[in-house]
Amino acid sequence: MKRILIKIQFVGTNYSGWQIQPNATTIQGEVTRAIRMVCGTDVELEGCSRTDAGVSALGLMAHFDVDTRINPDTIYKAINTHLPPDIRVLSSKEVAPDFHARYDVKSKTYEYHFYESPIALPYYDALSTRINSPFDYEIARQACKVFLGTHDFAGFCNAKNNTSTTVRTIFDIDLERSNTGYCLRVTGDGFLYNMVRILAGTIIEVGQGKIDIANLTDILNSLDRSRAGDTAPARGLVLSEVRY
Protein backbone atom coordinates (compact mmCIF):
# COMPACT_ATOMS: atom_id res chain seq x y z
CA MET A 1 0.00 0.00 0.00
CA LYS A 2 1.31 3.44 -0.94
CA ARG A 3 0.13 6.84 0.29
CA ILE A 4 0.08 9.25 -2.63
CA LEU A 5 -0.16 13.05 -2.32
CA ILE A 6 -1.62 14.94 -5.27
CA LYS A 7 -1.97 18.62 -6.10
CA ILE A 8 -5.25 19.56 -7.80
CA GLN A 9 -6.16 22.71 -9.71
CA PHE A 10 -9.79 23.44 -10.55
CA VAL A 11 -12.25 26.14 -11.49
CA GLY A 12 -15.06 25.67 -8.98
CA THR A 13 -17.82 27.42 -10.95
CA ASN A 14 -19.52 24.23 -12.13
CA TYR A 15 -19.10 22.18 -8.92
CA SER A 16 -20.90 21.83 -5.61
CA GLY A 17 -17.63 22.24 -3.72
CA TRP A 18 -15.03 19.68 -2.66
CA GLN A 19 -16.92 17.13 -0.60
CA ILE A 20 -18.77 14.15 -2.10
CA GLN A 21 -22.54 14.55 -1.74
CA PRO A 22 -25.45 12.58 -3.14
CA ASN A 23 -26.89 14.00 -6.38
CA ALA A 24 -24.20 16.65 -6.78
CA THR A 25 -21.05 16.93 -8.88
CA THR A 26 -18.10 17.64 -6.62
CA ILE A 27 -14.33 17.89 -6.98
CA GLN A 28 -13.69 15.03 -4.55
CA GLY A 29 -16.22 12.94 -6.43
CA GLU A 30 -14.70 13.60 -9.85
CA VAL A 31 -11.11 12.96 -8.72
CA THR A 32 -12.08 9.80 -6.77
CA ARG A 33 -13.84 8.49 -9.87
CA ALA A 34 -10.79 9.24 -12.05
CA ILE A 35 -8.49 7.41 -9.57
CA ARG A 36 -10.87 4.43 -9.64
CA MET A 37 -10.62 4.39 -13.47
CA VAL A 38 -6.82 4.29 -13.22
CA CYS A 39 -6.32 2.01 -10.20
CA GLY A 40 -9.43 -0.14 -10.52
CA THR A 41 -10.34 0.37 -6.88
CA ASP A 42 -12.19 2.81 -4.66
CA VAL A 43 -9.99 5.11 -2.59
CA GLU A 44 -10.65 7.48 0.29
CA LEU A 45 -9.44 10.87 -0.94
CA GLU A 46 -8.51 13.15 1.98
CA GLY A 47 -8.33 16.80 0.97
CA CYS A 48 -6.50 19.58 2.81
CA SER A 49 -9.66 21.73 2.74
CA ARG A 50 -13.35 21.27 2.07
CA THR A 51 -13.85 24.14 -0.33
CA ASP A 52 -17.38 25.51 -0.78
CA ALA A 53 -19.42 25.43 -3.97
CA GLY A 54 -17.98 27.88 -6.51
CA VAL A 55 -14.56 28.17 -4.87
CA SER A 56 -11.52 27.49 -7.10
CA ALA A 57 -8.05 26.18 -6.30
CA LEU A 58 -4.65 26.67 -7.85
CA GLY A 59 -3.25 23.82 -5.77
CA LEU A 60 -5.49 21.86 -3.38
CA MET A 61 -3.55 19.00 -1.78
CA ALA A 62 -5.11 15.58 -1.15
CA HIS A 63 -3.86 12.09 -0.30
CA PHE A 64 -5.10 8.55 -0.86
CA ASP A 65 -3.87 5.02 -0.17
CA VAL A 66 -3.65 2.57 -3.01
CA ASP A 67 -1.99 -0.71 -3.91
CA THR A 68 -0.61 -0.04 -7.38
CA ARG A 69 2.46 -0.68 -9.49
CA ILE A 70 2.01 2.62 -11.35
CA ASN A 71 4.86 5.09 -10.67
CA PRO A 72 3.60 7.56 -7.99
CA ASP A 73 5.50 10.42 -9.67
CA THR A 74 3.60 10.05 -12.95
CA ILE A 75 0.24 8.58 -11.89
CA TYR A 76 -1.27 12.09 -12.11
CA LYS A 77 -0.99 11.95 -15.91
CA ALA A 78 -3.19 8.84 -16.04
CA ILE A 79 -5.70 10.37 -13.61
CA ASN A 80 -5.96 13.49 -15.79
CA THR A 81 -7.15 11.47 -18.77
CA HIS A 82 -10.34 10.73 -16.80
CA LEU A 83 -11.02 14.26 -15.56
CA PRO A 84 -13.09 17.08 -17.10
CA PRO A 85 -10.96 20.00 -18.40
CA ASP A 86 -11.80 22.27 -15.46
CA ILE A 87 -10.07 19.87 -13.01
CA ARG A 88 -6.40 18.88 -13.37
CA VAL A 89 -3.97 17.02 -11.15
CA LEU A 90 -0.70 18.96 -11.44
CA SER A 91 1.62 16.53 -9.66
CA SER A 92 1.76 13.36 -7.56
CA LYS A 93 4.30 11.74 -5.25
CA GLU A 94 4.55 9.03 -2.63
CA VAL A 95 4.56 10.26 0.97
CA ALA A 96 5.10 8.53 4.34
CA PRO A 97 2.16 6.30 5.44
CA ASP A 98 1.47 8.63 8.39
CA PHE A 99 1.49 11.84 6.32
CA HIS A 100 -1.89 13.57 6.32
CA ALA A 101 -2.96 16.14 3.72
CA ARG A 102 -5.12 18.01 6.24
CA TYR A 103 -3.55 17.51 9.69
CA ASP A 104 0.02 18.17 8.55
CA VAL A 105 -0.66 21.54 6.92
CA LYS A 106 1.73 24.23 8.18
CA SER A 107 0.14 27.11 6.28
CA LYS A 108 -2.36 27.88 3.55
CA THR A 109 -2.70 30.87 1.26
CA TYR A 110 -6.06 31.99 -0.10
CA GLU A 111 -6.72 34.72 -2.63
CA TYR A 112 -9.96 36.65 -2.90
CA HIS A 113 -10.44 38.42 -6.25
CA PHE A 114 -12.91 41.25 -6.73
CA TYR A 115 -13.48 44.24 -8.98
CA GLU A 116 -15.32 47.53 -8.63
CA SER A 117 -18.01 48.39 -11.15
CA PRO A 118 -21.58 49.73 -11.17
CA ILE A 119 -22.58 46.91 -13.57
CA ALA A 120 -21.46 43.31 -13.98
CA LEU A 121 -18.46 42.89 -16.32
CA PRO A 122 -18.57 39.46 -18.01
CA TYR A 123 -14.83 39.24 -18.60
CA TYR A 124 -14.06 39.97 -14.94
CA ASP A 125 -16.99 37.89 -13.64
CA ALA A 126 -15.35 34.67 -14.82
CA LEU A 127 -13.10 34.49 -11.77
CA SER A 128 -13.92 37.40 -9.52
CA THR A 129 -16.70 39.08 -7.56
CA ARG A 130 -18.15 42.50 -8.32
CA ILE A 131 -18.43 45.19 -5.64
CA ASN A 132 -20.12 48.56 -5.85
CA SER A 133 -18.36 51.90 -5.84
CA PRO A 134 -17.02 53.82 -4.10
CA PHE A 135 -14.15 51.69 -2.83
CA ASP A 136 -11.13 53.22 -1.07
CA TYR A 137 -8.23 50.89 -1.76
CA GLU A 138 -5.81 52.54 0.69
CA ILE A 139 -8.17 52.27 3.67
CA ALA A 140 -9.06 48.68 2.80
CA ARG A 141 -5.37 47.85 2.57
CA GLN A 142 -4.75 49.35 6.01
CA ALA A 143 -7.66 47.32 7.42
CA CYS A 144 -5.82 44.12 6.56
CA LYS A 145 -3.17 44.85 9.22
CA VAL A 146 -5.71 44.50 12.05
CA PHE A 147 -5.99 40.77 11.35
CA LEU A 148 -2.25 40.00 11.32
CA GLY A 149 -1.07 37.66 14.08
CA THR A 150 -2.86 35.32 16.47
CA HIS A 151 -6.50 36.10 17.29
CA ASP A 152 -9.71 34.40 18.29
CA PHE A 153 -11.68 34.57 15.04
CA ALA A 154 -14.98 33.38 16.58
CA GLY A 155 -16.68 36.46 15.10
CA PHE A 156 -15.27 35.66 11.65
CA CYS A 157 -16.71 32.22 11.04
CA ASN A 158 -19.97 30.62 10.06
CA ALA A 159 -22.10 29.28 12.95
CA LYS A 160 -21.64 25.80 11.44
CA ASN A 161 -17.91 25.93 12.20
CA ASN A 162 -17.14 22.93 14.42
CA THR A 163 -13.41 23.17 15.15
CA SER A 164 -12.30 22.75 18.77
CA THR A 165 -10.74 26.22 18.88
CA THR A 166 -11.45 29.41 16.95
CA VAL A 167 -7.95 30.81 17.52
CA ARG A 168 -5.94 31.11 14.32
CA THR A 169 -2.73 32.83 13.27
CA ILE A 170 -2.50 35.00 10.16
CA PHE A 171 1.10 35.18 8.99
CA ASP A 172 0.54 37.52 6.08
CA ILE A 173 -2.37 39.49 4.66
CA ASP A 174 -2.36 42.16 1.98
CA LEU A 175 -4.57 43.71 -0.66
CA GLU A 176 -3.02 44.04 -4.12
CA ARG A 177 -4.28 46.09 -7.03
CA SER A 178 -4.00 44.86 -10.62
CA ASN A 179 -5.44 46.09 -13.91
CA THR A 180 -8.33 43.63 -13.52
CA GLY A 181 -9.23 44.61 -9.98
CA TYR A 182 -8.14 43.68 -6.47
CA CYS A 183 -6.69 40.58 -4.88
CA LEU A 184 -6.76 39.98 -1.12
CA ARG A 185 -4.03 37.44 -0.34
CA VAL A 186 -4.02 35.88 3.12
CA THR A 187 -1.72 33.23 4.59
CA GLY A 188 -2.45 31.53 7.89
CA ASP A 189 -1.97 28.32 9.85
CA GLY A 190 -5.58 27.45 9.13
CA PHE A 191 -8.96 29.03 8.47
CA LEU A 192 -12.36 28.54 10.09
CA TYR A 193 -15.50 27.82 8.09
CA ASN A 194 -16.12 30.85 5.79
CA MET A 195 -13.35 32.80 7.55
CA VAL A 196 -11.62 34.07 4.39
CA ARG A 197 -14.93 35.11 2.84
CA ILE A 198 -15.91 37.01 6.03
CA LEU A 199 -12.46 38.65 6.20
CA ALA A 200 -12.87 39.67 2.53
CA GLY A 201 -16.42 40.93 3.15
CA THR A 202 -15.27 42.95 6.15
CA ILE A 203 -12.24 44.48 4.43
CA ILE A 204 -14.40 45.36 1.40
CA GLU A 205 -16.95 47.07 3.69
CA VAL A 206 -14.17 49.10 5.30
CA GLY A 207 -13.11 50.20 1.80
CA GLN A 208 -16.71 51.12 1.02
CA GLY A 209 -17.04 53.14 4.23
CA LYS A 210 -19.71 50.81 5.67
CA ILE A 211 -17.44 49.77 8.56
CA ASP A 212 -15.23 52.36 10.29
CA ILE A 213 -11.63 51.18 10.35
CA ALA A 214 -11.32 52.66 13.87
CA ASN A 215 -13.81 50.04 15.12
CA LEU A 216 -12.16 47.06 13.47
CA THR A 217 -10.07 45.89 16.45
CA ASP A 218 -13.18 46.11 18.65
CA ILE A 219 -15.20 44.14 16.10
CA LEU A 220 -12.52 41.42 16.00
CA ASN A 221 -12.23 41.27 19.80
CA SER A 222 -16.02 41.23 20.32
CA LEU A 223 -16.10 37.66 18.87
CA ASP A 224 -19.55 38.71 17.57
CA ARG A 225 -20.31 37.48 14.04
CA SER A 226 -23.03 40.10 13.60
CA ARG A 227 -20.51 42.95 13.90
CA ALA A 228 -18.18 41.70 11.13
CA GLY A 229 -18.92 42.27 7.44
CA ASP A 230 -21.04 40.08 5.18
CA THR A 231 -19.71 36.77 3.88
CA ALA A 232 -18.31 37.66 0.43
CA PRO A 233 -19.57 35.41 -2.42
CA ALA A 234 -17.74 32.13 -3.12
CA ARG A 235 -16.80 33.23 -6.64
CA GLY A 236 -13.51 35.08 -6.34
CA LEU A 237 -12.14 32.78 -3.62
CA VAL A 238 -9.15 30.66 -4.62
CA LEU A 239 -7.11 28.27 -2.50
CA SER A 240 -3.73 29.29 -3.78
CA GLU A 241 -1.00 27.37 -1.93
CA VAL A 242 -0.66 24.79 0.83
CA ARG A 243 2.61 24.22 2.71
CA TYR A 244 3.69 21.24 4.85
Added chain:
Amino acid sequence: MKRILIKIQFVGTNYSGWQIQPNATTIQGEVTRAIRMVCGTDVELEGCSRTDAGVSALGLMAHFDVDTRINPDTIYKAINTHLPPDIRVLSSKEVAPDFHARYDVKSKTYEYHFYESPIALPYYDALSTRINSPFDYEIARQACKVFLGTHDFAGFCNAKNNTSTTVRTIFDIDLERSNTGYCLRVTGDGFLYNMVRILAGTIIEVGQGKIDIANLTDILNSLDRSRAGDTAPARGLVLSEVRY
Protein backbone atom coordinates in the same frame (compact mmCIF):
# COMPACT_ATOMS: atom_id res chain seq x y z
CA MET B 1 -33.86 58.37 -36.35
CA LYS B 2 -30.95 58.32 -33.91
CA ARG B 3 -27.53 56.74 -34.33
CA ILE B 4 -26.52 55.07 -31.06
CA LEU B 5 -23.00 53.93 -30.19
CA ILE B 6 -22.66 51.14 -27.63
CA LYS B 7 -19.70 49.55 -25.85
CA ILE B 8 -19.96 45.77 -25.43
CA GLN B 9 -18.00 43.46 -23.14
CA PHE B 10 -18.14 39.71 -23.65
CA VAL B 11 -16.39 36.43 -22.98
CA GLY B 12 -16.14 34.83 -26.41
CA THR B 13 -15.70 31.20 -25.29
CA ASN B 14 -19.29 30.17 -26.00
CA TYR B 15 -19.79 32.14 -29.24
CA SER B 16 -18.98 31.69 -32.92
CA GLY B 17 -17.43 35.15 -33.07
CA TRP B 18 -18.99 38.55 -33.74
CA GLN B 19 -20.70 38.22 -37.11
CA ILE B 20 -24.24 36.87 -37.57
CA GLN B 21 -24.19 33.45 -39.26
CA PRO B 22 -26.92 30.91 -39.90
CA ASN B 23 -27.14 28.16 -37.24
CA ALA B 24 -24.55 29.75 -34.94
CA THR B 25 -24.77 31.84 -31.78
CA THR B 26 -22.83 35.05 -32.28
CA ILE B 27 -22.28 38.26 -30.35
CA GLN B 28 -23.80 40.43 -33.11
CA GLY B 29 -26.78 38.08 -33.23
CA GLU B 30 -27.36 38.16 -29.47
CA VAL B 31 -27.05 41.95 -29.19
CA THR B 32 -29.23 42.57 -32.27
CA ARG B 33 -31.90 40.31 -30.77
CA ALA B 34 -31.72 42.17 -27.43
CA ILE B 35 -32.07 45.56 -29.20
CA ARG B 36 -35.11 44.21 -31.08
CA MET B 37 -36.68 43.19 -27.75
CA VAL B 38 -36.19 46.74 -26.42
CA CYS B 39 -36.96 48.81 -29.55
CA GLY B 40 -39.44 46.47 -31.24
CA THR B 41 -37.61 46.69 -34.55
CA ASP B 42 -34.71 45.07 -36.39
CA VAL B 43 -31.52 47.10 -36.53
CA GLU B 44 -28.28 46.81 -38.47
CA LEU B 45 -25.57 46.58 -35.83
CA GLU B 46 -22.19 47.75 -37.21
CA GLY B 47 -19.28 46.60 -35.07
CA CYS B 48 -15.77 48.10 -34.99
CA SER B 49 -14.26 44.62 -35.51
CA ARG B 50 -15.40 41.18 -36.59
CA THR B 51 -13.86 39.17 -33.80
CA ASP B 52 -13.24 35.45 -34.39
CA ALA B 53 -14.85 32.59 -32.53
CA GLY B 54 -13.50 32.39 -28.98
CA VAL B 55 -12.13 35.95 -28.89
CA SER B 56 -13.29 38.15 -25.99
CA ALA B 57 -13.71 41.91 -25.68
CA LEU B 58 -13.47 44.35 -22.83
CA GLY B 59 -15.03 47.08 -24.96
CA LEU B 60 -16.11 46.35 -28.53
CA MET B 61 -17.82 49.42 -30.06
CA ALA B 62 -20.86 49.14 -32.35
CA HIS B 63 -23.50 51.50 -33.70
CA PHE B 64 -27.09 51.15 -34.88
CA ASP B 65 -29.84 53.46 -36.12
CA VAL B 66 -33.21 53.41 -34.43
CA ASP B 67 -36.31 55.51 -34.04
CA THR B 68 -36.94 55.45 -30.32
CA ARG B 69 -38.00 57.70 -27.48
CA ILE B 70 -35.83 55.81 -24.99
CA ASN B 71 -32.95 57.93 -23.63
CA PRO B 72 -29.80 56.97 -25.60
CA ASP B 73 -27.65 57.37 -22.46
CA THR B 74 -29.56 54.68 -20.55
CA ILE B 75 -30.87 52.38 -23.30
CA TYR B 76 -27.99 49.98 -22.59
CA LYS B 77 -29.61 49.03 -19.27
CA ALA B 78 -32.76 47.86 -21.06
CA ILE B 79 -30.70 45.97 -23.67
CA ASN B 80 -28.80 44.16 -20.89
CA THR B 81 -32.00 42.68 -19.49
CA HIS B 82 -32.26 40.62 -22.72
CA LEU B 83 -28.63 39.44 -22.90
CA PRO B 84 -26.96 36.29 -21.50
CA PRO B 85 -24.59 37.01 -18.56
CA ASP B 86 -21.44 36.60 -20.69
CA ILE B 87 -22.41 39.61 -22.84
CA ARG B 88 -22.99 43.08 -21.36
CA VAL B 89 -23.46 46.51 -22.89
CA LEU B 90 -21.42 48.85 -20.68
CA SER B 91 -22.60 52.19 -22.05
CA SER B 92 -24.60 53.87 -24.82
CA LYS B 93 -24.82 57.36 -26.28
CA GLU B 94 -26.17 59.19 -29.31
CA VAL B 95 -23.59 60.06 -31.98
CA ALA B 96 -23.72 62.10 -35.20
CA PRO B 97 -25.65 60.41 -38.05
CA ASP B 98 -22.43 60.11 -40.10
CA PHE B 99 -20.36 58.59 -37.28
CA HIS B 100 -19.21 55.05 -38.08
CA ALA B 101 -18.09 52.51 -35.46
CA ARG B 102 -15.63 50.88 -37.86
CA TYR B 103 -14.49 53.57 -40.33
CA ASP B 104 -13.91 56.25 -37.69
CA VAL B 105 -11.61 54.18 -35.47
CA LYS B 106 -8.35 56.05 -34.69
CA SER B 107 -6.72 53.19 -32.79
CA LYS B 108 -7.45 49.83 -31.22
CA THR B 109 -5.71 47.96 -28.42
CA TYR B 110 -5.68 44.17 -28.26
CA GLU B 111 -4.33 41.99 -25.47
CA TYR B 112 -3.09 38.44 -25.93
CA HIS B 113 -2.92 36.44 -22.68
CA PHE B 114 -0.86 33.29 -22.34
CA TYR B 115 0.87 31.23 -19.67
CA GLU B 116 3.75 28.78 -19.64
CA SER B 117 3.18 25.28 -18.29
CA PRO B 118 3.93 21.68 -19.30
CA ILE B 119 0.28 20.78 -18.59
CA ALA B 120 -3.00 22.62 -18.97
CA LEU B 121 -3.94 24.69 -15.90
CA PRO B 122 -7.75 24.97 -15.62
CA TYR B 123 -7.73 28.23 -13.67
CA TYR B 124 -5.49 29.92 -16.24
CA ASP B 125 -7.22 28.26 -19.21
CA ALA B 126 -10.40 30.21 -18.58
CA LEU B 127 -9.05 33.30 -20.34
CA SER B 128 -5.60 32.49 -21.63
CA THR B 129 -3.63 30.15 -23.89
CA ARG B 130 -1.01 27.68 -22.70
CA ILE B 131 2.47 27.58 -24.23
CA ASN B 132 5.22 25.06 -23.62
CA SER B 133 8.48 25.74 -21.83
CA PRO B 134 11.09 27.01 -22.13
CA PHE B 135 10.04 30.60 -22.74
CA ASP B 136 12.50 33.48 -22.51
CA TYR B 137 10.48 36.53 -21.50
CA GLU B 138 13.26 39.08 -22.07
CA ILE B 139 13.94 37.99 -25.66
CA ALA B 140 10.23 37.86 -26.46
CA ARG B 141 9.87 41.34 -25.04
CA GLN B 142 12.69 42.62 -27.23
CA ALA B 143 11.07 40.99 -30.28
CA CYS B 144 8.04 43.27 -29.85
CA LYS B 145 10.11 46.33 -30.82
CA VAL B 146 10.64 45.04 -34.38
CA PHE B 147 6.95 45.58 -35.12
CA LEU B 148 6.70 49.17 -33.82
CA GLY B 149 5.87 51.78 -36.47
CA THR B 150 4.50 51.58 -40.00
CA HIS B 151 5.09 48.33 -41.93
CA ASP B 152 3.55 46.20 -44.63
CA PHE B 153 2.13 43.30 -42.61
CA ALA B 154 1.28 41.15 -45.65
CA GLY B 155 3.24 38.28 -44.06
CA PHE B 156 1.29 38.67 -40.82
CA CYS B 157 -2.25 38.10 -42.00
CA ASN B 158 -4.51 35.26 -43.01
CA ALA B 159 -4.82 34.64 -46.77
CA LYS B 160 -8.53 35.50 -46.43
CA ASN B 161 -7.62 39.10 -45.54
CA ASN B 162 -9.34 41.34 -48.09
CA THR B 163 -8.36 44.89 -47.15
CA SER B 164 -7.12 47.19 -49.92
CA THR B 165 -3.73 47.68 -48.24
CA THR B 166 -1.74 45.55 -45.82
CA VAL B 167 0.21 48.53 -44.45
CA ARG B 168 -0.59 49.23 -40.79
CA THR B 169 0.95 51.32 -38.03
CA ILE B 170 1.66 49.92 -34.59
CA PHE B 171 1.80 52.74 -32.06
CA ASP B 172 2.66 50.65 -29.05
CA ILE B 173 3.49 47.01 -28.36
CA ASP B 174 4.83 45.42 -25.20
CA LEU B 175 4.87 42.14 -23.33
CA GLU B 176 3.95 42.33 -19.65
CA ARG B 177 4.45 39.68 -17.02
CA SER B 178 1.93 39.10 -14.23
CA ASN B 179 1.51 36.39 -11.61
CA THR B 180 -0.91 34.58 -13.91
CA GLY B 181 1.31 34.64 -16.99
CA TYR B 182 2.04 37.03 -19.82
CA CYS B 183 0.06 39.70 -21.62
CA LEU B 184 1.04 41.03 -25.05
CA ARG B 185 -0.60 44.45 -25.45
CA VAL B 186 -0.59 46.01 -28.90
CA THR B 187 -2.10 49.30 -30.09
CA GLY B 188 -2.39 50.16 -33.76
CA ASP B 189 -4.42 52.11 -36.30
CA GLY B 190 -5.98 48.83 -37.42
CA PHE B 191 -5.23 45.14 -37.72
CA LEU B 192 -5.43 42.72 -40.65
CA TYR B 193 -7.29 39.42 -40.45
CA ASN B 194 -5.56 37.27 -37.74
CA MET B 195 -2.73 39.84 -37.49
CA VAL B 196 -2.66 40.03 -33.67
CA ARG B 197 -2.76 36.24 -33.34
CA ILE B 198 0.15 35.87 -35.83
CA LEU B 199 2.12 38.62 -34.04
CA ALA B 200 1.49 36.77 -30.75
CA GLY B 201 2.44 33.41 -32.28
CA THR B 202 5.65 34.88 -33.72
CA ILE B 203 6.70 36.65 -30.52
CA ILE B 204 6.00 33.47 -28.53
CA GLU B 205 8.15 31.44 -30.95
CA VAL B 206 11.00 33.94 -30.53
CA GLY B 207 10.72 33.46 -26.76
CA GLN B 208 10.78 29.69 -27.25
CA GLY B 209 13.88 29.90 -29.47
CA LYS B 210 12.01 28.57 -32.53
CA ILE B 211 12.53 31.86 -34.40
CA ASP B 212 15.85 33.73 -34.13
CA ILE B 213 15.26 37.34 -33.11
CA ALA B 214 18.08 38.35 -35.51
CA ASN B 215 15.91 37.22 -38.46
CA LEU B 216 12.73 38.98 -37.36
CA THR B 217 13.16 42.17 -39.43
CA ASP B 218 13.86 40.01 -42.50
CA ILE B 219 10.80 37.88 -41.80
CA LEU B 220 8.63 41.01 -41.51
CA ASN B 221 10.08 42.55 -44.69
CA SER B 222 9.77 39.29 -46.67
CA LEU B 223 5.95 39.71 -46.65
CA ASP B 224 5.93 35.89 -46.59
CA ARG B 225 3.28 34.39 -44.30
CA SER B 226 5.14 31.07 -44.17
CA ARG B 227 8.15 32.66 -42.44
CA ALA B 228 6.18 34.23 -39.56
CA GLY B 229 5.08 32.19 -36.53
CA ASP B 230 1.92 30.13 -36.18
CA THR B 231 -1.43 31.81 -35.61
CA ALA B 232 -1.85 31.71 -31.82
CA PRO B 233 -5.21 30.24 -30.64
CA ALA B 234 -8.23 32.55 -30.36
CA ARG B 235 -8.56 31.97 -26.62
CA GLY B 236 -6.35 34.53 -24.95
CA LEU B 237 -7.15 37.30 -27.46
CA VAL B 238 -9.10 40.25 -26.09
CA LEU B 239 -10.15 43.43 -27.86
CA SER B 240 -9.33 45.80 -25.06
CA GLU B 241 -9.96 49.39 -26.16
CA VAL B 242 -11.13 51.31 -29.22
CA ARG B 243 -10.48 55.03 -29.69
CA TYR B 244 -12.16 57.52 -32.07
